[in-house]
Amino acid sequence: MASRIVTFNLNGRDVEVMVKPLTTLQTVLREHLRLTATKSGCRQGGCGSCTVLVNGEPVLSCLLPVEDVAGQTVVTLEGITPVEGLHPIQQAFFDNYAIQCGYCSPGMIMVIKALLDRNPNPTRQEVMDAIAGNVCRCTGYESILRAAEDAARRLQTV
Amino acid sequence: MSEVASAVASEVKETFHVVGKSVPRRDGIGHVTGKTVYVDDISFPGMLHLKMVRSPIHHGIIRNVDFSEAEKVPGFVRVLTHRDVPKNLYTILCLIGVGPDEEPVLAVDRVLYKGEPIAAIVAETEEAAMEAVSRVRLDLEELPAVFDVEEALKPDAPILKPWGTNYFIYEGHPCRRVRFGDVEKGFAQADYIIEEVYNTSPIEHAPTETTACVAKPEPDGRYTVYTNTQALFFTMDNTALILQVPFSKLHFVGGTVGGGFGGKVDVIVEPIATLAAMKTGRPVKFKYTREEEMRVSSTRSAWRMYFKDGVMKDGRIIARKVISYADSGAYNRHTPYVITKHAANVAGPYFIPNVYIDVYCVYTNRQPASAMRGFGVTPASFAVECQMDKIAETIGMDPWEIRFINAYRNGDMRPHQKVVEDATLIEVMKAAAELAGHPLPEHLLKMHSWDRERA
Known part of the structure; x- marks a missing residue:
């Protein structure tokens, strides 16, 4: 099948890519646009390391054909990282040691961003539900939960 | 506190x-x-992708491999077989004197586990490499397979190794042995004989980042290898030996690992990717799929551990006999060393005057086992501590007390002939009891790791 052009808004700017049918958003981000903050842990929807926001909702980019985001808004970790310093969620992850190998961190941060955008003051259970699809194999879940709660406090005082 | x-x-x-x-x-x-730049985030212009043709069966003879359809796939660049690998047989622990070489980089005429690499295909894209792999026609003759350590040691088991046994040979012996005191005399004196068998399953490390490397030819004739190995120089040395090139020809870049837990200390992707870079003159990426990581990469070995303890009424363990079998899978990887660590630790952090330990490194048709957190000590600790609870229950003693009584002290001789010099077991147990809110009786609180040395 022939390639086609897909246009969507990525991190605040319109982008245009030419892709074969069923090319995933993950492949477009990592291979075509070289935005590698979005990770690639399983490419089968099992680990959450490729999570990005589509219209503000967390989505597994490895399962999503890029044609499905045509005309929509996509935000990756690059999109929330300031030119200088850190986003409050990133700062909370850094300060609370919610990072070990770092491979799950981009997905975790995007999931928590989506959660805090719609629910600025989540309970611990709500944070746990939000990250339920994200695997951390260094088993740092406790510090990730602490970081999420810390991030919620920081965002409310900003 | x-x-x-x-x-x-x-x-x-x-x-x-x-x-x-x-x-x-x-x-x-x-x-x-x-x-942070992980290996899979690295790419270069003109970079090729490598995928493996793998055995679909657990044990068999390779009669023929036909690449003719694979070669027709658009983007196919070339195939590598065992004939292309300068020193195809290797064993990674050769660097610490373990031998003989027994694992092929690419299978020659036989496969010993499901997923064993038979040939490597290099293509312009990952998709093309996968497509070409799927079109390779394998003509294999299936042989009986064995998946259990004790089955593998029976006389009628299929023999997997060229030296004629399904076990690693330790200085002429079929197992790693520890002998200390007289265990039979200990059993004869004991008030109780307590026996149990403990089993553990293989465990996949399952790092979120799969095993990967990129090998890149440089204009000066060297090769830069970006890798997520946990053992950079170990891997470089083995790669140089397999490819029969001087170490100075290789420049390994690493340190950023998206989870390892021991699963990335085998030398798996680098030699073949570097060889592909040599043969094509282009950068080559070889990244495991999640399926390969789960089904092909090495695991913690499965263990079976038989314990027999002789215990006195006062709680002292005076004799321990352990026969352990580790399932190394089809090849060595790190398991011969895992066994040695297990043998040194399976008596536990306890002073036992009569100890007899045999630990077997057994080959089966499972995917190879290797290092994982603790190198064989973790399953030993699981078995030892279950056994301590069983002893406590059998003789009707508090499980804390049984551990305090038997805890090794500074100055004690361990079964593998090392004097204990840095014991803190009793102190750690006291702190643990305090944190757990478990009050300890006065006579245990008086104990410490130096009390036998001072006596």
Whole structure:
């Protein structure tokens, strides 16, 4: 099948890519646009390391054909990282040691961003539900939960 | 806080600048911004992709491999077989004197496990490489397979190794042995004989980042290899030996590992990717799929551990006999060393005057086992501590007390002929009891790791 052009808004700017049918958003981000903050842990929807926001909702980019985001808004970790310093969620992850190998961190941060955008003051259970699809194999879940709660406090005082 | 714990805490506070304090992680900013560069984030113009043709069966003879349809796939570049590998047979622990070489980089005429690599295909894209792999026609003759350590040691088991046994040979012996005191005499004197068998399953490390490398030819004739190995120089040395090139020809770049847990200390992707870079003159990426990581990469070995303990009414263990079998899978990887660590630790952190240990490194048709957190000590600790609880229950003693009574002290001789010099077991148990809110009786609180040395 022939390639086609897909246009969507990525991190605040319109982008245009030419892709074969069923090319995933993950492949477009990592291979075509070289935005590698979005990770690639399983490419089968099992680990959450490729999570990005589509219209503000967390989505597994490895399962999503890029044609499905045509005309929509996509935000990756690059999109929330300031030119200088850190986003409050990133700062909370850094300060609370919610990072070990770092491979799950981009997905975790995007999931928590989506959660805090719609629910600025989540309970611990709500944070746990939000990250339920994200695997951390260094088993740092406790510090990730602490970081999420810390991030919620920081965002409310900003 | 206990006396010891608070003394240590105040010493830490006064003396150390880093210990006992939180220090910002140097790699932390990269991790939270996604700017940390993992191997799969690296790519170069003209980079090729490598995928393996793997055995679909557990054990068999390779009669023929037909690449003619694979070669027709658009983007196919070339195939590598065992004939292309300068020193195809290897064993990674040769660097510490373990031998003989027994694992092929690419299978020659036989496969010993499902997923064993038979040939490598290099193509312009990952998709083309996968497509070409799927079109390779394998003509294999299936042989009987064995999946259980004790089945593998029976006389009628299929023999997997050229030296004619299904076990690794330790200085002429079929197992790693530890002998200390007279275990039969100990059993004869004991009030109780307590026997149990403990089994553990293989465990996949399942790092979130799969095993990967990129090998890149440089204009000066060297090869730069970006890799997520946990053992950079170990891997470089083995790669140089397999490819029969001087070490100076290789430049390994690593240190950023998206989870390893021992699963990335085998030398798996680098030799073949570097060879592909040599044969094509182009950068080559070889990244495991998640399926390969789960089904092909090595695991913690499965264990079966037979315990027989002789115990006195007062709680003293006076004899312990352990026969352990580790399932190494089809090849060595790190298991011969795992067995040695297991043998040194399976008597537990306890002083037992009569010990007899045999630990077998057994080959089966499972995917190879290798290193994982603790190198064989972890399953030993699981079995030892279950056994301690069983002893306590059998003789009607508190499980804390049985451990305090038997805990090794400084100056004790361990079964593998090492004198204990840095014991803190009793102190750790006291601190643990305190943290758990479990009051200990006075006679246990009086014990410490130096009490036999002073006596």
